[in-house]
Amino acid sequence: MKLVKCAAALAIIASMTGCASIVGDKDQSITINSTPSKAQVLIIDETSKEVFAGETPTTVQLRKADGSYFGGKSYTVHIAKEGFQERTMMINSTPNGWYIGGNLVFGGLIGWLIVDPFTGAMYNLTPDQINTTLGESVASNDNGGNEINLVLLQDVPASLQDEMALIGHI
Template identity: 40%
Template structure:
Protein backbone atom coordinates (compact mmCIF):
# COMPACT_ATOMS: atom_id res chain seq x y z
CA UNK A 1 0.00 0.00 0.00
CA UNK A 2 2.81 2.43 0.88
CA UNK A 3 4.63 1.53 -2.36
CA UNK A 4 1.53 2.43 -4.39
CA UNK A 5 1.07 5.69 -2.51
CA UNK A 6 4.74 6.59 -2.94
CA UNK A 7 4.57 5.76 -6.65
CA UNK A 8 1.45 7.91 -7.01
CA UNK A 9 3.14 10.85 -5.30
CA UNK A 10 6.25 10.49 -7.51
CA UNK A 11 4.16 10.37 -10.71
CA UNK A 12 2.05 13.33 -9.61
CA UNK A 13 5.21 15.26 -8.73
CA UNK A 14 6.69 14.57 -12.16
CA UNK A 15 3.51 15.72 -13.89
CA UNK A 16 3.27 18.93 -11.88
CA UNK A 17 7.00 19.68 -12.13
CA UNK A 18 6.96 19.64 -15.90
CA UNK A 19 5.35 21.78 -18.56
CA UNK A 20 2.55 20.52 -20.75
CA UNK A 21 3.98 22.04 -23.95
CA UNK A 22 7.47 20.77 -23.07
CA UNK A 23 6.13 17.23 -22.92
CA UNK A 24 3.79 17.31 -25.92
CA UNK A 25 5.50 19.62 -28.44
CA UNK A 26 8.88 21.03 -29.46
CA UNK A 27 10.78 24.28 -29.31
CA UNK A 28 12.26 23.82 -32.81
CA UNK A 29 10.10 23.32 -35.89
CA UNK A 30 10.65 22.36 -39.53
CA UNK A 31 9.43 25.21 -41.75
CA UNK A 32 8.82 24.59 -45.45
CA UNK A 33 10.13 27.50 -47.56
CA UNK A 34 8.27 27.73 -50.90
CA UNK A 35 7.87 30.15 -53.78
CA UNK A 36 5.89 30.37 -56.97
CA UNK A 37 7.73 29.94 -59.30
CA UNK A 38 10.11 27.50 -57.63
CA UNK A 39 13.86 28.00 -57.77
CA UNK A 40 14.08 31.32 -55.93
CA UNK A 41 17.07 32.02 -53.71
CA UNK A 42 16.11 32.73 -50.11
CA UNK A 43 17.82 33.89 -46.95
CA UNK A 44 16.40 33.48 -43.44
CA UNK A 45 17.47 36.26 -41.07
CA UNK A 46 16.81 36.44 -37.33
CA UNK A 47 15.75 39.54 -35.36
CA UNK A 48 19.34 40.68 -34.89
CA UNK A 49 19.98 40.63 -38.64
CA UNK A 50 22.12 37.49 -38.63
CA UNK A 51 21.70 35.04 -41.52
CA UNK A 52 20.38 31.77 -40.12
CA UNK A 53 19.98 29.79 -43.35
CA UNK A 54 20.00 30.26 -47.11
CA UNK A 55 19.00 28.05 -49.98
CA UNK A 56 16.79 27.60 -53.03
CA UNK A 57 13.03 26.96 -52.93
CA UNK A 58 11.51 24.56 -52.16
CA UNK A 59 13.45 23.71 -49.00
CA UNK A 60 12.77 22.88 -45.36
CA UNK A 61 14.69 24.50 -42.50
CA UNK A 62 14.51 23.86 -38.76
CA UNK A 63 14.10 27.03 -36.72
CA UNK A 64 13.83 27.73 -33.01
CA UNK A 65 10.54 29.28 -31.91
CA UNK A 66 12.11 30.82 -28.82
CA UNK A 67 14.51 33.72 -28.41
CA UNK A 68 14.94 33.39 -24.65
CA UNK A 69 12.86 33.18 -21.50
CA UNK A 70 9.26 34.27 -22.32
CA UNK A 71 10.51 35.66 -25.67
CA UNK A 72 9.50 34.33 -29.08
CA UNK A 73 11.83 34.38 -32.07
CA UNK A 74 10.93 36.09 -35.32
CA UNK A 75 12.48 35.70 -38.74
CA UNK A 76 12.50 37.51 -42.08
CA UNK A 77 12.75 35.42 -45.23
CA UNK A 78 13.96 37.29 -48.33
CA UNK A 79 13.23 35.77 -51.72
CA UNK A 80 15.23 36.71 -54.83
CA UNK A 81 14.95 35.46 -58.41
CA UNK A 82 16.10 36.95 -61.71
CA UNK A 83 13.19 38.65 -63.47
CA UNK A 84 11.16 38.97 -60.25
CA UNK A 85 10.90 41.56 -57.52
CA UNK A 86 12.63 40.80 -54.23
CA UNK A 87 10.04 39.90 -51.60
CA UNK A 88 10.11 39.39 -47.86
CA UNK A 89 8.02 37.18 -45.60
CA UNK A 90 7.74 37.73 -41.84
CA UNK A 91 7.74 34.46 -39.91
CA UNK A 92 6.43 34.91 -36.37
CA UNK A 93 5.51 32.20 -33.89
CA UNK A 94 2.24 32.00 -32.03
CA UNK A 95 1.52 30.50 -28.66
CA UNK A 96 1.48 26.71 -28.65
CA UNK A 97 -1.95 25.37 -27.71
CA UNK A 98 -0.35 22.85 -25.35
CA UNK A 99 1.00 25.72 -23.26
CA UNK A 100 -2.58 26.42 -22.12
CA UNK A 101 -2.72 22.77 -21.02
CA UNK A 102 -0.61 23.82 -18.03
CA UNK A 103 -3.79 25.12 -16.45
CA UNK A 104 -4.99 21.51 -16.22
CA UNK A 105 -1.80 19.43 -16.07
CA UNK A 106 1.52 21.27 -15.77
CA UNK A 107 0.48 23.73 -13.15
CA UNK A 108 2.10 27.01 -12.28
CA UNK A 109 5.64 25.61 -12.54
CA UNK A 110 5.04 24.46 -16.12
CA UNK A 111 3.38 27.72 -17.09
CA UNK A 112 5.84 30.14 -15.49
CA UNK A 113 9.16 28.26 -15.55
CA UNK A 114 9.46 25.08 -17.62
CA UNK A 115 7.70 25.95 -20.90
CA UNK A 116 9.04 29.53 -21.10
CA UNK A 117 12.58 28.31 -20.33
CA UNK A 118 12.52 25.52 -22.94
CA UNK A 119 10.75 27.67 -25.55
CA UNK A 120 8.00 25.07 -25.89
CA UNK A 121 5.34 27.73 -25.25
CA UNK A 122 5.85 28.98 -28.86
CA UNK A 123 5.03 27.32 -32.18
CA UNK A 124 6.19 28.37 -35.67
CA UNK A 125 4.02 28.15 -38.80
CA UNK A 126 4.60 25.07 -40.93
CA UNK A 127 5.40 26.99 -44.12
CA UNK A 128 6.41 30.32 -45.64
CA UNK A 129 5.08 30.66 -49.19
CA UNK A 130 5.20 33.66 -51.53
CA UNK A 131 4.03 34.33 -55.08
CA UNK A 132 6.87 36.23 -56.73
CA UNK A 133 5.86 39.22 -58.84
CA UNK A 134 7.56 39.70 -62.23
CA UNK A 135 9.66 42.82 -62.47
CA UNK A 136 9.97 45.12 -65.45
CA UNK A 137 12.50 47.85 -66.05
CA UNK A 138 11.43 51.21 -67.46
CA UNK A 139 12.96 54.59 -68.09
CA UNK A 140 12.20 57.60 -65.95
CA UNK A 141 10.19 59.08 -68.82
CA UNK A 142 8.20 55.91 -69.36
CA UNK A 143 9.23 55.60 -73.01
CA UNK A 144 10.94 52.23 -72.82
CA UNK A 145 9.75 49.16 -71.01
CA UNK A 146 11.78 45.97 -70.88
CA UNK A 147 9.78 42.82 -70.27
CA UNK A 148 10.16 39.11 -70.82
CA UNK A 149 8.06 37.46 -73.51
CA UNK A 150 5.89 35.89 -70.78
CA UNK A 151 4.75 39.37 -69.72
CA UNK A 152 3.60 40.48 -73.19
CA UNK A 153 -0.15 40.15 -73.77
CA UNK A 154 -1.09 37.53 -76.41
CA UNK A 155 -2.88 40.08 -78.62
CA UNK A 156 0.33 42.05 -79.29
CA UNK A 157 2.87 39.21 -79.49
CA UNK A 158 2.46 39.12 -83.30
CA UNK A 159 3.74 42.74 -83.44
CA UNK A 160 7.04 41.92 -81.73
CA UNK A 161 10.22 42.40 -83.75
CA UNK A 162 13.22 40.16 -83.11
CA UNK A 163 16.40 42.14 -82.34
CA UNK A 164 19.71 40.54 -83.19
Protein backbone atom coordinates in the same frame (compact mmCIF):
# COMPACT_ATOMS: atom_id res chain seq x y z
CA MET B 1 1.48 3.22 1.99
CA LYS B 2 3.59 2.21 -0.99
CA LEU B 3 0.81 3.37 -3.33
CA VAL B 4 0.66 6.76 -1.60
CA LYS B 5 4.45 7.26 -1.98
CA CYS B 6 4.29 6.30 -5.65
CA ALA B 7 1.39 8.67 -6.27
CA ALA B 8 3.22 11.47 -4.44
CA ALA B 9 6.38 10.86 -6.50
CA LEU B 10 4.40 10.98 -9.73
CA ALA B 11 2.69 14.20 -8.63
CA ILE B 12 6.05 15.83 -7.89
CA ILE B 13 7.50 14.76 -11.25
CA ALA B 14 4.39 15.95 -13.11
CA SER B 15 4.53 19.32 -11.37
CA MET B 16 8.13 19.79 -12.53
CA THR B 17 7.34 19.41 -16.24
CA GLY B 18 5.55 21.60 -18.71
CA CYS B 19 2.78 20.20 -20.87
CA ALA B 20 4.04 21.85 -24.07
CA SER B 21 7.56 20.57 -23.34
CA ILE B 22 6.24 17.01 -23.15
CA VAL B 23 4.32 17.10 -26.45
CA GLY B 24 6.19 19.86 -28.33
CA ASP B 25 9.59 20.37 -29.92
CA LYS B 26 12.13 23.17 -29.64
CA ASP B 27 12.40 23.40 -33.45
CA GLN B 28 9.79 23.53 -36.21
CA SER B 29 9.92 22.68 -39.92
CA ILE B 30 9.02 25.52 -42.25
CA THR B 31 8.43 24.78 -45.96
CA ILE B 32 9.19 27.52 -48.49
CA ASN B 33 8.06 27.35 -52.14
CA SER B 34 8.12 29.94 -54.91
CA THR B 35 6.89 30.38 -58.45
CA PRO B 36 9.22 30.38 -60.27
CA SER B 37 11.33 27.91 -58.32
CA LYS B 38 15.09 28.14 -57.77
CA ALA B 39 14.68 31.54 -56.08
CA GLN B 40 17.22 32.55 -53.44
CA VAL B 41 16.00 32.34 -49.84
CA LEU B 42 17.60 34.27 -46.98
CA ILE B 43 16.25 33.95 -43.42
CA ILE B 44 17.34 36.43 -40.76
CA ASP B 45 16.30 36.24 -37.10
CA GLU B 46 15.23 39.06 -34.79
CA THR B 47 18.89 39.73 -33.86
CA SER B 48 19.79 40.31 -37.56
CA LYS B 49 21.68 37.01 -37.65
CA GLU B 50 21.51 35.02 -40.88
CA VAL B 51 20.14 31.57 -39.99
CA PHE B 52 19.59 30.09 -43.48
CA ALA B 53 20.56 30.71 -47.09
CA GLY B 54 19.42 28.43 -49.92
CA GLU B 55 16.93 28.21 -52.76
CA THR B 56 13.34 27.18 -53.24
CA PRO B 57 11.78 24.75 -52.79
CA THR B 58 13.19 24.03 -49.34
CA THR B 59 12.27 22.97 -45.83
CA VAL B 60 14.20 24.48 -42.92
CA GLN B 61 14.31 23.75 -39.19
CA LEU B 62 13.92 26.93 -37.15
CA ARG B 63 14.21 27.40 -33.38
CA LYS B 64 10.96 28.47 -31.75
CA ALA B 65 12.56 30.34 -28.84
CA ASP B 66 15.78 32.22 -28.16
CA GLY B 67 16.49 30.52 -24.81
CA SER B 68 15.54 33.49 -22.68
CA TYR B 69 12.50 33.67 -20.44
CA PHE B 70 9.41 33.93 -22.68
CA GLY B 71 11.79 34.57 -25.58
CA GLY B 72 9.93 33.61 -28.73
CA LYS B 73 11.79 33.91 -32.03
CA SER B 74 10.81 35.86 -35.13
CA TYR B 75 12.28 35.62 -38.60
CA THR B 76 12.34 37.71 -41.77
CA VAL B 77 12.28 35.65 -44.97
CA HIS B 78 13.60 37.23 -48.18
CA ILE B 79 12.86 35.41 -51.45
CA ALA B 80 14.44 36.80 -54.62
CA LYS B 81 15.24 35.81 -58.19
CA GLU B 82 16.87 37.93 -60.87
CA GLY B 83 14.27 39.51 -63.13
CA PHE B 84 11.51 39.18 -60.52
CA GLN B 85 10.23 41.26 -57.63
CA GLU B 86 11.61 40.26 -54.23
CA ARG B 87 9.18 39.09 -51.55
CA THR B 88 9.68 39.57 -47.82
CA MET B 89 7.59 37.75 -45.22
CA MET B 90 7.66 37.40 -41.44
CA ILE B 91 7.55 34.21 -39.38
CA ASN B 92 6.52 34.82 -35.76
CA SER B 93 6.19 32.67 -32.66
CA THR B 94 2.87 32.44 -30.83
CA PRO B 95 1.89 30.36 -27.77
CA ASN B 96 0.34 27.03 -28.78
CA GLY B 97 -2.73 25.29 -27.38
CA TRP B 98 -0.73 22.74 -25.36
CA TYR B 99 0.94 25.53 -23.44
CA ILE B 100 -2.27 27.44 -22.80
CA GLY B 101 -4.66 24.59 -22.00
CA GLY B 102 -2.39 21.67 -21.22
CA ASN B 103 -0.67 23.34 -18.30
CA LEU B 104 -4.03 24.06 -16.70
CA VAL B 105 -4.62 20.30 -16.54
CA PHE B 106 -1.16 18.68 -16.43
CA GLY B 107 1.75 21.08 -16.05
CA GLY B 108 0.64 23.44 -13.36
CA LEU B 109 2.32 26.73 -12.54
CA ILE B 110 5.84 25.31 -12.84
CA GLY B 111 5.15 24.19 -16.40
CA TRP B 112 3.30 27.38 -17.24
CA LEU B 113 5.77 29.87 -15.76
CA ILE B 114 9.14 28.09 -15.81
CA VAL B 115 9.61 24.96 -17.94
CA ASP B 116 7.70 25.81 -21.13
CA PRO B 117 8.84 29.47 -21.36
CA PHE B 118 12.53 28.42 -21.22
CA THR B 119 12.38 25.41 -23.58
CA GLY B 120 10.51 27.13 -26.41
CA ALA B 121 8.15 24.17 -26.78
CA MET B 122 5.32 26.50 -25.81
CA TYR B 123 5.53 28.25 -29.20
CA ASN B 124 4.42 27.55 -32.75
CA LEU B 125 5.96 29.40 -35.67
CA THR B 126 3.45 30.87 -38.11
CA PRO B 127 3.12 30.51 -40.96
CA ASP B 128 4.61 27.01 -41.16
CA GLN B 129 4.47 27.05 -44.96
CA ILE B 130 5.26 29.88 -47.37
CA ASN B 131 4.06 29.71 -50.99
CA THR B 132 4.79 32.85 -52.96
CA THR B 133 4.67 34.00 -56.55
CA LEU B 134 7.43 36.36 -57.58
CA GLY B 135 6.01 38.97 -59.95
CA GLU B 136 8.06 40.02 -62.94
CA SER B 137 10.09 43.21 -62.56
CA VAL B 138 8.25 46.30 -63.74
CA ALA B 139 10.91 47.41 -66.22
CA SER B 140 14.67 47.58 -66.32
CA ASN B 141 17.47 48.59 -68.61
CA ASP B 142 20.82 46.93 -67.99
CA ASN B 143 22.79 49.37 -70.18
CA GLY B 144 25.39 50.91 -67.90
CA GLY B 145 23.59 49.90 -64.74
CA ASN B 146 20.76 52.41 -65.27
CA GLU B 147 17.29 51.33 -64.25
CA ILE B 148 13.87 52.45 -65.37
CA ASN B 149 11.00 52.35 -62.90
CA LEU B 150 7.42 52.78 -64.03
CA VAL B 151 4.97 54.40 -61.64
CA LEU B 152 1.41 55.64 -61.87
CA LEU B 153 1.00 59.37 -62.33
CA GLN B 154 -1.16 59.48 -59.19
CA ASP B 155 1.80 58.11 -57.19
CA VAL B 156 4.12 60.96 -58.27
CA PRO B 157 4.22 63.82 -55.73
CA ALA B 158 2.55 67.01 -57.02
CA SER B 159 5.81 68.93 -56.61
CA LEU B 160 7.51 66.59 -59.12
CA GLN B 161 4.64 66.46 -61.60
CA ASP B 162 5.44 70.02 -62.75
CA GLU B 163 8.94 68.85 -63.70
CA MET B 164 7.70 65.94 -65.85
CA ALA B 165 7.93 66.05 -69.65
CA LEU B 166 6.14 63.96 -72.25
CA ILE B 167 8.76 61.88 -74.15
CA GLY B 168 6.47 59.85 -76.36
CA HIS B 169 2.87 59.28 -77.23
CA ILE B 170 1.01 55.98 -77.55
